[in-house]
Amino acid sequence: MSSSIGTVVKCSVFGESHGEAIGCVLDGLPAGEPIDMEEIYLQMGRRTPGFDRTSTPRKESDTPHILSGMLDGRTTGAPLAVIIKNENVRSKDYGNIMSMPRPGHADYTAHVRYDGYNDVRGGGHFSGRLTAALVFAGAVCRQILRRRGISIGGHVLEIHGVRDLELDPVNVDSKLLEDLASRRFAVIDKAAEEKMRGEIEAARKGQDSVGGIIEAAAVGLPAGIGSPMFDGIENRLAAALFGIPAIKGIEFGAGFGFAKMRGSEANDPFEFTKGGEVVTTSNNNGGILGGITSGMPVILRVVVKPTSSISLPQRTIDLVTGKNAELEVHGRHDPCIVPRALPVVESVMALTLLDILETEARIKG
Numbered sequence: 001m002s003s004s005i006g007t008v009v010k011c012s013v014f015g016e017s018h019g020e021a022i023g024c025v026l027d028g029l030p031a032g033e034p035i036d037m038e039e040i041y042l043q044m045g046r047r048t049p050g051f052d053r054t055s056t057p058r059k060e061s062d063t064p065h066i067l068s069g070m071l072d073g074r075t076t077g078a079p080l081a082v083i084i085k086n087e088n089v090r091s092k093d094y095g096n097i098m099s100m101p102r103p104g105h106a107d108y109t110a111h112v113r114y115d116g117y118n119d120v121r122g123g124g125h126f127s128g129r130l131t132a133a134l135v136f137a138g139a140v141c142r143q144i145l146r147r148r149g150i151s152i153g154g155h156v157l158e159i160h161g162v163r164d165l166e167l168d169p170v171n172v173d174s175k176l177l178e179d180l181a182s183r184r185f186a187v188i189d190k191a192a193e194e195k196m197r198g199e200i201e202a203a204r205k206g207q208d209s210v211g212g213i214i215e216a217a218a219v220g221l222p223a224g225i226g227s228p229m230f231d232g233i234e235n236r237l238a239a240a241l242f243g244i245p246a247i248k249g250i251e252f253g254a255g256f257g258f259a260k261m262r263g264s265e266a267n268d269p270f271e272f273t274k275g276g277e278v279v280t281t282s283n284n285n286g287g288i289l290g291g292i293t294s295g296m297p298v299i300l301r302v303v304v305k306p307t308s309s310i311s312l313p314q315r316t317i318d319l320v321t322g323k324n325a326e327l328e329v330h331g332r333h334d335p336c337i338v339p340r341a342l343p344v345v346e347s348v349m350a351l352t353l354l355d356i357l358e359t360e361a362r363i364k365g
């Protein structure tokens with residue numbers, strides 16, 4: 001099923017943007033894990049719409065209602081099922097796109113794939129609204145990972161050319177990651193946030209949108225996790241992260257920067273620490289070699305395209321008349337989804353990494 005992911009820790013996402021509710025089923029979690037609901041609410045709140053002018057004015061509480069899998073604050077080992085109600089929908093805003101697909105959206109491709117039966121209201125099952133369920137799943141998984149010494153966090157690296165400071169690839173501070181993972185608009189340099197907000201506001205006033213880059217990291221992963229060829233850490237993370245709407249590119253470590261390097265610059269030299277640990281003096285490979293963790297921080301960046309739903313008139317087609325047409329998209333949409341996409345990226349990383357660790361633990365017995 002295309003809306004499910006995972007080998008041992010499996011997550012299945014369901015619902016549509018304007019349906020009664022969205023949700024997920026998280027299966028394969030270890031039993032007896034304490035889950036702090038306040039932390040889940042914090043992570044959900046980072047993605048929640050309507051908190052300021054950088055996001056859509058659609059207001060949703062995004063309160064998760066747990067149906068099964070938890071008792072007295074701990075996982076039971078049964079599937080952890082949750083629903084998140086859609087409380088503020090305006091389906092009438094989407095009347096004109098029933099026959100005229102929005103440029104940049106999945107309206108047309110879904111129409112062809114599902115013979116026109118797809119739910120186009122708010123994007124239906126293709127909507128970023130469904131990422132709320134992913135944040136819930138990730139908020140659970142990151143708590144379990146933290147107890148194993150693994151921290152995940154990230155920041156908005158760039159919005160429309162305005163760039164934040166980069167993480168130190170060799171010495172990523174877990175305290176910094178945890179701090180960033182508590183913020184709605186997470187940046188390292190506060191001056192960059194002000195400039196980014198200026199770019200977003202300019203796009204909003206122009207009835208347009210902007211995209212950007214998210215940088216995220218995981219620290220505390222031991223060396224030797226992952227497999228070569230088609231089941232490596234990069235493979236698994238990339239496959240999961242591309243499930244987030246609007247993610248159009250990914251790089252690990254130096255990524256496309258390798259194209260400008262020589263081997264002598266690109267290679268990460270090994271050395272022993274005073275305590276006898278193996279480390280590398282640089283981390284161009286983003287903590288992964290041959291699909292397997294090296295023990296260094298796992299660092300990745302994803303590019304998020306500008307929000308496709310904009311108020312400016314756009315050229316499209318009319319599927320009923322068979323003629324070219326002009327479309328004005330109504331409804332409430334983000335001028336930039338990058339800040340709200342950040343906790344989703346972190347959550348998908350947490351979900352994927354916990355699944356990899358649980359899978360390997362069972363293989364090793």
